[in-house]
Amino acid sequence: MAIAGKSSPLKRWDLTCRILAAVPGGYALSAFAGICIALWLPGLRVERAMIGMLIGLLIWPVTFMMSFAISDGRKVFGGTMVALLALIGLAVLKGWRP
Amino acid sequence: MKGTFRASMAWLHTGLGLITGWVLFAIALSGTLSVFRESISTWMRPELPTAPVQTIDATAHAVAWLTDHAPKSPAWYLAVPTHRAPYVFGTWEKPGGSYIQKALNPLTGSPDGIRDTRGGEFFYRFHFELQLPYPYGRLIAAVAALALVVALVTGLIIHRRIFADFFTFRPNKGQRSWLDAHNLLGVIAFPFHLMISFTGAVTLVTMLLPWGPQAVYKQDIMAGYTDLNPAIETRPASGKPGHLTSVLPVLREAEKRFKGAGISQVYIYNPSDAASLITVMAGNNGTISTLSHSLTFDGTTGLLMREHVETRPAVRTYTFLYGLHIARFTPDVTRWLYFLSGLMLTAVIGSGMRLWTVKRLRLPHHLGHVLTDRLNVGVLAGAPLAFASYFLANRLLPPMSAHRADHEVQCVFIVWGLALLFALVRPARRTWPEMLTTCAFACFAIAAVSSPWTNPVTQSTALVSLFFSGAFGYAAFRALNGKAKQT
Incomplete structure (x- = not known):
């Protein structure tokens, strides 16, 4: 509990970065990884969509844990954003629109 | 975050466990009961004929009855009899769009004379819908399943001596004993726990991550379902x-x-x-x-x-x-293993919640800790009591009364609500033995109302209830003794 209990402004900022990366960030990564796999893989539509969903299901918990395992909260947030933008770019390239 | 890797994983394990623990406890307990949902459904319909059932003939009888009584329905969905559920379970759509669900007599195809109940289906639906409107219950369940995956993996990371502690249980040591129990139950069936939580998320994946299918199927999402x-x-x-x-x-x-x-x-x-x-x-x-x-x-x-x-x-x-x-594939032995492992998972979650408060109440604490302690009684002892009252309501409500299936379900939530209220207004050290004793009596009553104990379903229900009755009784005795030692 040493991490949450003491809430100096710096640590609180660090924690906010991690939570943003873990919860909405992790979910968005899963969603866009699923979209990219569904759009880019060859094969039947249902197969591509299914592979995307199952891999997405693995990505969220892994991102979630990594968000709290990596030593610097800002790196976590930055890394998640870069990965997310890359995936969004890949999806848009293949014709995905919000 | 200056802490080591392990410390941050411990923080994550504790925080996530606290947030999702009660929901996960209810999901795990109802899921464990759902392993025997067909048997529970059969127990809850004592009017069913006991003779062995011919699957195909029984289904044909059901179709004949529906042809006479629901010809205008757009669809009939029939689950055929099995040796665990010796009746046809019919779901059909009324022309208006609402659904009817009834057990149909395997000899006549008619639902007449069989009491109206949700049976084991209640636990099955509650397990992933939490009695909440679509899609919120399912989404909460899906997120909770993934939270359990994270809690299990982080739990394994922070557990220092898995092999040595596997043979360690130190009773009568308060917090130490709760940690030993939490670790032991978690490690024994760890592969099962991880499998069941991840596959649980898989069953809801089309709701949790619909974005891939939407990207390839665009507006025609029904094509996605029929492809699947x-x-x-x-x-x-x-x-x-x-x-x-x-x-x-x-x-x-x-x-x-x-x-x-x-x-x-x-x-x-x-x-x-x-x-x-x-x-x-x-x-x-x-x-x-x-x-x-x-x-x-x-x-x-x-x-x-x-x-x-x-x-x-x-x-x-x-x-x-x-x-x-x-687990529809499972022979009886595997089904009992699912049931036992499910109970262990429920106990891991429950002991984790209990551990959280035991650890904090020894030190200077605040209102939040006390409230968590009290709500723990309302959930960890309240949920089993509420579920037990469902079985009792099935036997005590008049068999042919109107809306009895709804009343059975209302009974669960009235009892649970009262249990939460009772636990909230009184000190936990008093409510633990009181609620656990009530659970013991309720389970004993289930064994009693299973009479006559003439078929395997009523016999095994009575035996399992007696086991739970004994376990709750022992827990109540320990809670009472613990209180005596403290004061």
Whole structure:
């Protein structure tokens, strides 16, 4: 509990970065990884969509844990954003629109 | 975050466990009971004939009854009898759009004379819908399942001496004993816990992550569902009245083609239309996966129109993971192992919640800790009590009263609400022994109302209830003694 209990402004900022990366960030990564796999893989539509969903299901918990395992909260947030933008770019390239 | 890797994982384990613990406890307990949902459904319908059931004949009787009583329904969905559930479980759509669910007598096809109840289906639905409106319950359950995956993996990371502690249990040591129990129960069935939580998330994945399918199917998301499960594909009604063919030869043909896998479900679409369809799904004898093989017949001629054997690798992976979770494939021994492992998972979650408060209440604490401690009683002892009252309500409410199925379910939530209120207004050290004693009596009462104990379902229900009664009684005794030692 040493991490949450003491809430100096710096640590609180660090924690906010991690939570943003873990919860909405992790979910968005899963969603866009699923979209990219569904759009880019060859094969039947249902197969591509299914592979995307199952891999997405693995990505969220892994991102979630990594968000709290990596030593610097800002790196976590930055890394998640870069990965997310890359995936969004890949999806848009293949014709995905919000 | 200056802490080491392990410390941050410990923080995550504790925080996530605290947030999701109560929901996960209720999900795990109802899921564990759902392992025997067919048996519970049978226990809750003591009016059912006890003679061995002919699957195909019973299904034909049900179809004949529905032809007379629900001809205008757009679809009938029938789960055929098994040795665990010796009746046809029918779901049909009223022309207005609402659904009726009833157990149909295997000898007559009629629901008359069988008490109206949700049976084990209540636990099954509660397990992933939490009695909340669609889709919120399912989304909460899906997120909770993934939180459990994270809690299990982080729990393994922070557990320092897995092998040595496997043989360690130090009773009568307060916090130390709770930690030992939490670790022991978590490690013994760890592979099961991880499998059941991840596959649980898989069963809800199409709701949690619908974005991939939406990207490839665009507006036509129904095409996605029929691609995933071709057995739900139907054809529009022609508008011309038709006469449903005799289902006996259709079912015999299906049984032959399924080569020993058995029949699990029969769907009949537009039964009184010339364009009716009969879809038959294979059972789970010899396959873990659900939806592995289905046949669609023309409803008027009885001729085979379409056969689907699942060979697509990704869809097979999905149906395999799905089947692993819902465990329809399991012989009795495996089913009992699922039940025991499920109980262990429930106990891991419960002991984790208890540990959180035991650890904090020894030190200077605040209102939040006290409230968590009290709500722990309301959930950890309140949920079993509420679920036990469901069984008792099934026997105590008049068998043929109106809306009794709804009243049974209301009973669960009234009892649970009262338990939470009771636990909230009194100190936990008093409510623990009181609530646990009530649970013990309630479980004993289930064993008593299972009489006459003449068939395997009532006998095993009585035995399991007696075991729970003893376990709750012992826990109440310990809680009382612990209190005596403290004061």
